[in-house]
Amino acid sequence: MPKKLLKRWIPDPEKIKRQPGLHLLGSLLDDPNLFHLNRHSVSVAFFVGLFCTFVPLPGQMVMAALMAFVLRSNLPISVGLVWISNPITIPPIFYACYRLGAWMLQTPELEFSIELSWAWMQHEFPKLWVPLLTGSLFCAILFGCLGYLFIQGFWRWHVVSNWEKRKEARRKKATK
Incomplete structure (x- = not known):
């Protein structure tokens, strides 16, 4: 069952609640749906995590945690899925989002190189942010919805297949 698989990977809720920095949240972590x-809870967590993965802002994990609190989805899964966009995958993800946004807005793609400087942020980023944000929000909604639907379908399929296996086992036992 997916539940058994997920329980192996997800940390214990009590261990999470004892983390030093999380005492500020107080009773918010007592909600069992988290x-x-x-x-x-898992399918909504997949939506939240995948949605936040494509948002081109710092603090994606905080955003995923806040959305998990509001939508009452599984907190560890919501926050964990954000790590799909990590330092290795961020450049290709956001470049693809930029190209998609430029295509959607029918604007010419600009040649650019990224510099981590204030001057680059002031002069070059304003030219890129509209296509980047457009493509990112489209991908966030698309992949969030696909993740939600996949988990809903997979979970249902898994439960039905387990029912069928039990039914078959009972039939075999009754014919003996």
Whole structure:
């Protein structure tokens, strides 16, 4: 069952609640839905995590945690999925989002190189942000919805296949 697989990877809720920096959240972490593993909480967590993965802003993990609190989805899965966009994958993800946004807006793609400087942010980034944001939001919604639908379908398929296996086992046992 997906629940058993996920329980192996997700940290214990009590361990998370004892983390030193999280005492500021107080009773917010007491909501059982934040750590519950059911089809709804996990599929919404996939939406949240994949959505935040494509948002081109710093603090994606904080955004995913806040969305998990508001939508009452599984907190560890929501925050963990954000790591799809890590220092290795961020450049190709956001370049693809920029190209998609430029195509969607029918604007010419600009030649650019990224510099981590204030001058680059002031002069070059304003030319890039509209296509980047457009493509990123489109990908965030698309992949978030696909993740949600995939988990809903996979979870249902897994439960039905387990029912069928039990039914078959009972039939075999009854014919003996």
